[in-house]
Amino acid sequence: SSATSIDAMAEPSTGFTARDATAPPVPNGRLHRIELRVREVVREVAPGVRQRLWTFNGTSPGPVLRGRIGDAFEVTLINDGTIDHGIDFHAGALAPDRPMRPIDPGQRLTYRFTATKAGIWMYHCSTMPMLHHIGNGMYGAVIIDPPDLPAVEHEYVLVQSELYLGPDSQPGDLAKMQAERPDAVVFNGYASQYAYQPLTADAGERVRIWLLNAGPNRSSAFHVVGAQFDTVYAEGRWQLRPDEPGAAQVLDLAPAAGGFVETVPPEPGNYPFVTHAMVDAERGARGMIQVR
Amino acid sequence: SSATSIDAMAEPSTGFTARDATAPPVPNGRLHRIELRVREVVREVAPGVRQRLWTFNGTSPGPVLRGRIGDAFEVTLINDGTIDHGIDFHAGALAPDRPMRPIDPGQRLTYRFTATKAGIWMYHCSTMPMLHHIGNGMYGAVIIDPPDLPAVEHEYVLVQSELYLGPDSQPGDLAKMQAERPDAVVFNGYASQYAYQPLTADAGERVRIWLLNAGPNRSSAFHVVGAQFDTVYAEGRWQLRPDEPGAAQVLDLAPAAGGFVETVPPEPGNYPFVTHAMVDAERGARGMIQVR
Amino acid sequence: SSATSIDAMAEPSTGFTARDATAPPVPNGRLHRIELRVREVVREVAPGVRQRLWTFNGTSPGPVLRGRIGDAFEVTLINDGTIDHGIDFHAGALAPDRPMRPIDPGQRLTYRFTATKAGIWMYHCSTMPMLHHIGNGMYGAVIIDPPDLPAVEHEYVLVQSELYLGPDSQPGDLAKMQAERPDAVVFNGYASQYAYQPLTADAGERVRIWLLNAGPNRSSAFHVVGAQFDTVYAEGRWQLRPDEPGAAQVLDLAPAAGGFVETVPPEPGNYPFVTHAMVDAERGARGMIQVR
Ligand SMILES: [Cu+2]
Ligand SMILES: [Cu+2]
Ligand SMILES: [Cu+2]
Ligand SMILES: [Cu+2]
Ligand SMILES: [Cu+2]
Ligand SMILES: [Cu+2]
Ligand code: NA
Ligand code: NA
Ligand code: NA
Ligand code: NA
Ligand code: NA
Ligand code: NA
Ligand SMILES: [Zn+2]
Ligand SMILES: [Zn+2]
Ligand SMILES: [Zn+2]
Ligand SMILES: [Zn+2]
Ligand SMILES: [Zn+2]
Ligand SMILES: [Zn+2]
Ligand SMILES: [Zn+2]
Ligand SMILES: [Zn+2]
Ligand SMILES: [Zn+2]
Numbered sequence: 001s002s003a004t005s006i007d008a009m010a011e012p013s014t015g016f017t018a019r020d021a022t023a024p025p026v027p028n029g030r031l032h033r034i035e036l037r038v039r040e041v042v043r044e045v046a047p048g049v050r051q052r053l054w055t056f057n058g059t060s061p062g063p064v065l066r067g068r069i070g071d072a073f074e075v076t077l078i079n080d081g082t083i084d085h086g087i088d089f090h091a092g093a094l095a096p097d098r099p100m101r102p103i104d105p106g107q108r109l110t111y112r113f114t115a116t117k118a119g120i121w122m123y124h125c126s127t128m129p130m131l132h133h134i135g136n137g138m139y140g141a142v143i144i145d146p147p148d149l150p151a152v153e154h155e156y157v158l159v160q161s162e163l164y165l166g167p168d169s170q171p172g173d174l175a176k177m178q179a180e181r182p183d184a185v186v187f188n189g190y191a192s193q194y195a196y197q198p199l200t201a202d203a204g205e206r207v208r209i210w211l212l213n214a215g216p217n218r219s220s221a222f223h224v225v226g227a228q229f230d231t232v233y234a235e236g237r238w239q240l241r242p243d244e245p246g247a248a249q250v251l252d253l254a255p256a257a258g259g260f261v262e263t264v265p266p267e268p269g270n271y272p273f274v275t276h277a278m279v280d281a282e283r284g285a286r287g288m289i290q291v292r
Numbered sequence: 293s294s295a296t297s298i299d300a301m302a303e304p305s306t307g308f309t310a311r312d313a314t315a316p317p318v319p320n321g322r323l324h325r326i327e328l329r330v331r332e333v334v335r336e337v338a339p340g341v342r343q344r345l346w347t348f349n350g351t352s353p354g355p356v357l358r359g360r361i362g363d364a365f366e367v368t369l370i371n372d373g374t375i376d377h378g379i380d381f382h383a384g385a386l387a388p389d390r391p392m393r394p395i396d397p398g399q400r401l402t403y404r405f406t407a408t409k410a411g412i413w414m415y416h417c418s419t420m421p422m423l424h425h426i427g428n429g430m431y432g433a434v435i436i437d438p439p440d441l442p443a444v445e446h447e448y449v450l451v452q453s454e455l456y457l458g459p460d461s462q463p464g465d466l467a468k469m470q471a472e473r474p475d476a477v478v479f480n481g482y483a484s485q486y487a488y489q490p491l492t493a494d495a496g497e498r499v500r501i502w503l504l505n506a507g508p509n510r511s512s513a514f515h516v517v518g519a520q521f522d523t524v525y526a527e528g529r530w531q532l533r534p535d536e537p538g539a540a541q542v543l544d545l546a547p548a549a550g551g552f553v554e555t556v557p558p559e560p561g562n563y564p565f566v567t568h569a570m571v572d573a574e575r576g577a578r579g580m581i582q583v584r
Numbered sequence: 585s586s587a588t589s590i591d592a593m594a595e596p597s598t599g600f601t602a603r604d605a606t607a608p609p610v611p612n613g614r615l616h617r618i619e620l621r622v623r624e625v626v627r628e629v630a631p632g633v634r635q636r637l638w639t640f641n642g643t644s645p646g647p648v649l650r651g652r653i654g655d656a657f658e659v660t661l662i663n664d665g666t667i668d669h670g671i672d673f674h675a676g677a678l679a680p681d682r683p684m685r686p687i688d689p690g691q692r693l694t695y696r697f698t699a700t701k702a703g704i705w706m707y708h709c710s711t712m713p714m715l716h717h718i719g720n721g722m723y724g725a726v727i728i729d730p731p732d733l734p735a736v737e738h739e740y741v742l743v744q745s746e747l748y749l750g751p752d753s754q755p756g757d758l759a760k761m762q763a764e765r766p767d768a769v770v771f772n773g774y775a776s777q778y779a780y781q782p783l784t785a786d787a788g789e790r791v792r793i794w795l796l797n798a799g800p801n802r803s804s805a806f807h808v809v810g811a812q813f814d815t816v817y818a819e820g821r822w823q824l825r826p827d828e829p830g831a832a833q834v835l836d837l838a839p840a841a842g843g844f845v846e847t848v849p850p851e852p853g854n855y856p857f858v859t860h861a862m863v864d865a866e867r868g869a870r871g872m873i874q875v876r
Contacts, residue, residue: 389854528813
């Protein structure tokens with residue numbers, strides 16, 4: 001049987017594989033055709049805890065999309081779920097009325113946008129109550145590279161979100177979402193997954209971590225233990241670059257905000273990452289970077 | 293009879309008129325004389341929900357004041373209420389002792405300040421407990437234009453705040469404020485009012501929205517669905533301008549912080565706005581921009 | 585007998601002395617040797633309220649350390665407590681494995697780092713659950729001056745943190761920390777201490793206030809009543825300088841974030857300071873600057 005609360009001492013089951021946090025490359029071409037299929041699936045979200053998530057393409061977060069300024073995206077949304085769902089891409093500007101409308105199970109719609117501005121943009125289900133649809137797994141990130149973004153040796157994407165557990169293998173509990181009582185706060189959909197299976201990097205090599213805070217409710221204060229951020233980009237602007245004398249210890253992200261940080265781990269070792277809102281770190285918003 | 297909790301399905305009564313969110317123009321002259329009369333009034337704050345608000349000039353938020361750098365303000369505060377009240381203008385620097393002192397019912401004081409710095413500044417009652425006085429309606433905004441602020445086609449002011457309901461037609465509940473249990477989160481004092489009576493704009497025209505987060509307790513993560521902010525100004529500084537390659541999806545405002553965002557809706561339609569802290573959006577911190 | 589909740593009307597006992605908030609000067613030399621001795625001590629944290637704090641050198645916050653970019657720090661941590669403790673300095677970059685490991689009572693370790701980047705950096709106990717160790721007093725600040733930081737007439741350091749009271753003279757309550765129910769929010773470890781014994785400044789002279797938000801959980805929205813911040817530096821970057829036309833009313837700091845603000849009080853008087861999250865100001869995150 002499966003638990004409906006998080007046991008911080010439990011270990012993931014044998015065969016557990018953490019979500020690959022590697023940032024996808026910018027695909028070739030200037031038109032990106034993507035199919036997003038809404039699927040309601042039972043998934044483990046913490047050791048021994050299963051929930052019936054509402055997802056884009058079977059995972060929560062949904063896939064990370066990426067492109068350049070000027071790229072066109074043509075997204076086909078297919079509702080293979082049992083209730084209405086829809087979609088909202090922050091990465092493009094358009095009248096919401098038609099593309100963000102909820103569609104019935106079995107229906108599809110095509111959502112076209114051109115990405116004219118850089119940043120890491122949230123996408124999420126657009127069906128009311130959005131608190132429930134985001135809170136039960138329907139969110140993801142679109143990265144539009146700033147011009148002349150330098151290549152780095154290691155580049156990851158982490159999406160922070162909250163979990164409000166319902167009964168075993170059932171959807172998340174809307175009442176808990178309304179009461180702001182999260183059972184867990186997680187990166188990429190699973191409590192502490194990168195503590196079990198760390199991200200990797202190499203001493204002396206630059207690491208970029210893209211962050212999106214999907215919420216639905218809480219802020220993030222992202223921090224890497226042992227590291228300093230000599231580069232910070234958030235909500236469409238550079239805030240710090242390596243040639244400046246200061247650095248940052250925290251990237252503060254409101255719900256639906258995003259950005260990236262960069263650091264160069266100075267030596268091999270294990271560098272934990274957390275939101276420094278410690279109650280959320282203890283709830284599962286923590287992981288590890290294993291530096292060789 | 294009147295409810296003491298919010299019914300998200302209710303509609304405002306016939307004859308409801310949303311507060312005009314249009315930003316006032318900068319008045320002529322360099323000395324602005326304003327009378328702020330404290331009035332304790334019963335007002336509807338959500339469909340079917342009335343509260344006894346403490347107000348400046350009968351509305352919550354109080355009037356939006358505006359001026360230029362260097363302007364002098366002479367504010368006469370008159371306490372027509374039943375308890376002590378006072379005032380505190382963030383827009384000017386001065387020793388608080390005399391101008392911010394609480395005054396008895398029936399008394400008045402004159403508060404003089406010169407606005408030497410640009411921004412959107414909070415004002416609020418200065419009487420203890422300020423949590424109660426701000427939480428029961430005593431707040432407003434002073435806009436001091438940055439030099440060379442461009443004219444835009446549509447310019448609005450939204451003040452986010454929380455409602456902690458007391459009994460029908462009574463003041464807000466201090467215990468709920470202390471327990472951080474808001475019944476509603478609202479723009480310009482009434483739950484979801486611009487969902488019922490939208491702001492308006494035109495496709496291809498620039499819209500500027502000034503935001504002040506009056507709190508008293510919660511942060512705001514302002515977002516316009518379907519839009520991107522190519523211009524962001526917050527807490528006295530430009531953060532993004534249209535010629536930059538990035539844009540923002542969220543304006544993150546701590547309690548008592550303020551700024552503005554700009555966007556150009558690309559096509560006609562209905563563009564919702566929210567705080568993307570979704571629990572607060574569901575509590576009433578949402579509205580609509582109708583783009584012709 | 586001692587209380588286990590805060591009485592906002594109580595006064596500190598005779599002989600109470602507020603913690604000196606004066607920023608220490610940058611010491612001579614480029615190698616700073618510091619001894620941090622973990623001591624578990626009973627301390628008053630509000631009038632009539634005593635807690636068994638876990639501290640660095642007997643006070644919470646621990647000592648403020650200061651240096652220049654390029655300085656080396658050699659910190660000897662000695663665990664004179666009854667349980668494991670450790671330390672984590674955000675001010676330096678290094679592999680956490682050995683220097684941040686928990687050490688047994690009676691043990692010591694040496695933690696060496698070089699400060700290559702400017703900012704106000706948190707340090708804290710590194711032992712799990714960090715929520716409890718930070719929440720029970722184990723935090724402090726390291727200031728690394730930005731190059732060419734101007735001298736100012738008055739320079740203070742305030743660390744905001746939360747208190748979650750346990751029984752009289754016992755450690756803070758972990759369950760309250762997990763439930764996010766703080767009994768108090770304080771600057772420099774004692775509720776409203778600078779309301780009883782104000783900071784001092786002089787009219788027309790520049791005041792710099794360094795801020796670190798130690799959390800463990802809540803954001804800070806630092807504000808000085810009657811003042812405007814013409815200078816803001818946060819998380820390693822200048823955000824506002826005096827020659828700019830705008831100014832700030834709030835410094836928004838996520839947990840573990842830090843910075844400084846500057847203001848020039850225009851005239852003698854009493855200028856309160858608060859976090860403008862009013863519920864936290866009422867919980868004790870308030871004080872006074874007495875301007876002569
Ligand atoms: Cu959905
Ligand atoms: Cu830390
Ligand atoms: Cu008042
Ligand atoms: Cu959204
Ligand atoms: Cu400790
Ligand atoms: Cu104020
Ligand atoms: Na750390
Ligand atoms: Na925030
Ligand atoms: Na949206
Ligand atoms: Na912020
Ligand atoms: Na104030
Ligand atoms: Na914040
Ligand atoms: Zn849905
Ligand atoms: Zn339907
Ligand atoms: Zn490598
Ligand atoms: Zn009042
Ligand atoms: Zn009186
Ligand atoms: Zn128009
Ligand atoms: Zn410890
Ligand atoms: Zn041990
Ligand atoms: Zn002086």
